Amino acid sequence: MGPSTSGLGKIFRSARQALDLTQGEVGRAVGYSASAISRIERNQMRVDLATRLRLAQELRIPPERVSGFPAAAGPVIATVGSVPMPDEEDAMRRRNLLGALAAGATAVVTGSGTAAALPAAAWDLGDVLFRLPSAGPAPLQVLASGTASAREAFTAARYSDLGNSLPGLLAAAEATRDASAGRARQQANAILARAYVLASELAAKQHSDAAWVAADRALAAARASGMPIPVGEAARVLAITMRRSGSCSSAVRFLTTEAAALDPAEERTGAVRTTLILSAAYSAASGGDRTTALALLDEADESVERRPQAPGGLFTVEATKTQVDVYRIGVHNTLGTPDEGVELARGLNIGLMPTAERRARAWTDTARMWHALGNGQEAFAALRLVEQEAAQEVRRPALRALTSNLLYSPARPPGLREFAVRTGAVPA
Template sequence: MGPSSDLGRIFRSARNALDMTQGEVGRAVGYSASAISRIERNRMRVDFETRLRLAHVLHIPPERVSGFPVPAAPVIATVGNVPMPDEEDAMRRRTVLGALAAGASTVAVGTGTAAAGQTASSLSLDDMLFHLPGAEPAPLRVLASGTAGAREAFTAARYNDLANALPALLSAAEATRDASVGRARQQASAVLARGYVLAAELAAKEHSDTAWVAADRALAAARASGMPIPIGEATRVLAITMRRSGRASSAVRLLTHEADQLDPAEARTGAVRTSLLLTAAYSAAAGGDRTTALALLDEADETVERHPQAPDGLFTVDATRTQVAVYRIGVHTTLGTPDDGVPIVQNLNIRLMPNAERRARAWTDTARMWHALGNGQQAFAALRRVEQEAAQEVSRPALRALTSNLLYGPSRVEGLREFAVRTGAVPA
């Protein structure tokens, strides 16, 4: 059965039947009361994910708003960005990835087969993107759960597990997208976009040129989905590849243009907008544009004051005050004023950050700041914290280079050589 042409009436009738206010519904799905009013009057279009969230809150059968039957199992909620936090759900995601990977002779995310210090460079990113295994279409709920498991591997800094699982996931998502029509095709495109976003993030960590390919594919799939959050995710990773290739000003223009398309007054899109502004600020700093970098940080600060939360979907950057503070440290260091980051570091509680990858990145920015200030002891202490949070993170090319610079710097730091050997910065 196709979706009704009068979604607003469906949502309004269900809300009235439950005796809920527009404000109550809005808080449940991350929208304002005025936005719910516009939705009910068909004055505001909402993406598929929001339809499912509204359907869940208002006890509406999902097929009435989605255009195709939706299983009642909770795994479909990962498409609508509802978290699956408990251990049983995490195991389900790993099992789903294992099932997807079985036909492609890959290893499921979460198996822990990779050595702790081994990086994804031992796995061919070229093969991942240019020689995907054959796959059959898979149910959307399976793809959604598998993609959530892949993001879980990324945020836990299990990069080898992610690299092993992505080929099968991408293949299944592409096959499903190609075999689908209508809304189901849009949903499959969103899942595919998020898989390529993770591939681009992984390639960027290895400074691999394949990040361009993955980011470009991510944005094409995201635009095909028509959903603003996957488009924001893909825009961000494409801009990172542009910045790293020396096109910082182009990256800033891309990010700010996409941010301007998002409503800062809405909780979900406002959080996405904050993440885009943060990446734009760092890109401006990389291009030496101090005025733009600081202005974008201030704008991100204003947005996060209204919506201090992580964006929905599979964003790997959260839009919180702590995240803004971390970006300020990186921006000041990049602009050549690392001393401006010191008071920020002194008041920063990195433990508040939501996952190992984000905490490791925060400690990395802290290490770079101390290194720029000539304080090798503090820089090494921060690198040790990176290793404690995410063992595979310290073996990234950028971290190995920082470790090597410290090792051959003017001051001797106890334990640094052993650390350099252990992380591959220097030969044993």
Template sequence: MRVELPSGKPAPLRVLASKTASAREAFTAARYNDLGSSLPGLLSAAEAARDAAAGQARGQANAILARAYVLASELAAKQHSDAAWVAADRALAAARASGMPIPVGEAARVLAITMRRSGNCSSAVRFLTTESDVLDPAEERTGAVRTTLLLTAAYSAGAGSDRATALALLDEADETVERRPHAPGGLFTVDATKTMAAVYRIGVLNTLGTPDEGVEIARGLNIDLMATPERRARAWTDMARMWHALGDGQEAFAALRRVEQEAAQESGGLRCGR
């Protein structure tokens, strides 16, 4: 699938970095219409800046471009658009060209989501575990990214009905979160926290067809601790799926109301990407 961008002129890297941070804020605040309006211009300017740069500046430009394409893939996944795959592929190419492990990890995660959504669950798991193996778990930032890859791999394994692998990956992610309970923020969409890991476990149990195993976890979960409206809406979506599968329409409806309160522009509700 081709994704055409408007022609753009290179902008200073500090300007592009600021605009990319603003775009991320729009995504995490679930202002998807605002993000959709700003992304084409941001991507074209970032590509122009990358093409005009050399040396260290080119690496920095590629990192910014990768992050912008990660956001484009995240948004396309929300909209159930095939453009998510193209954007994720471009994100990973730019991230690898940057030579920076954190953008590579962020891009790998969104590409794996597109793989899982297309039915290639086992391939997504293999890809994510391979990428996580090259990240240093002892270093704070790369260790946090590694945890997010493990969580996404667990969800992919669950979607592929591989219970043993899914639970093993969740346990590994839990261990890393326990060692680093206050992981730094700023990662795309998913932060490595105990609350995030618990929400993922509930989502995995839903996909495995055993939502009853998530009830006790849900009872002790404080979704308000999650940092962004987008993630809180995602968590309440998992709660709604769990209660619906268990036949509790009242709890499911209450959870869906929370989704609407947190993120009115959240599209697709029960089918959002991870």
């Protein structure tokens, strides 16, 4: 049984009081009224995971303390945008929107103006998410095109390009959402969710805490859109941040619950459902639960056998047999049984995977497998293929650490030192 919701309000109240914040101050920070915060603290309003994580972030509560509570039932405040604002805050938002209108959105989205011209180093998003540039509303078609271009940069592993474009894209999408109503608002929320999914993916690659912020915002916008596919995509990246914080069992429960809400018979939602199951399998392995991890992988296998070709458009994971096998290798690495992935690795045709980012990730899992088995030569060969597929991928902190470990192993493969210098694993 999970923890009772009766203790959740006390956690929030104690943390708020310890920080000497009023209910109004907390409400303004997360987009709620003081009375809503009061009801949450008195356990008179049950809130969903995204809301709990937003409050935890503001109140400096470890996310695992609030993530394991039962999901909200009945009406829930799911997004900042859906909550009526106090008069003062509403007036401030109107002033901000009017200021953004003067900036113009097209330059922000396309990169033809200065708002998106951030230095390349800014692609570790960090505080950028809290200081988005000014932007005005943009046509939905322009935003959709900008998001498609951002996704293309991610899947091609052009992370610097993506990091430079995301702040402007997010600012324009938020301004458009705030200025829209009805169906247009739902569509703007879906675009905003997809942009924040990319921001979370990018931050996660740098082991940045900004991944939490972006994933939370992605899920809030996705739920406001009412569209199941953005919800599934956002749920996956939020669960990744939960897993990386150590809340593996909570991530598994969250992912499997979200997967169960998607129709496996419908082509696109079925593909998203499979990606959630794959992420749940990896989360279970990260928590040491071999039985659950392998059972979820078997379920994903059955799913792709029923529908072998997944549609395009998913952010990082395609629902294919090859992708399931790559996840299986990663799960065995995580469980400490890398030898069980060797035959799978030898049978993979990584070159057929659809994007450079996914091919690089597959070679990364292969490199980790060989490293765990003490075969430095094969591990280095896989790392060189990562670099061949995606030069920026091999400079990620996790890959630099793997390279450094190989460099100081007893048997150093020829050329490894030069590779380590070239990729930033060691100083020149």
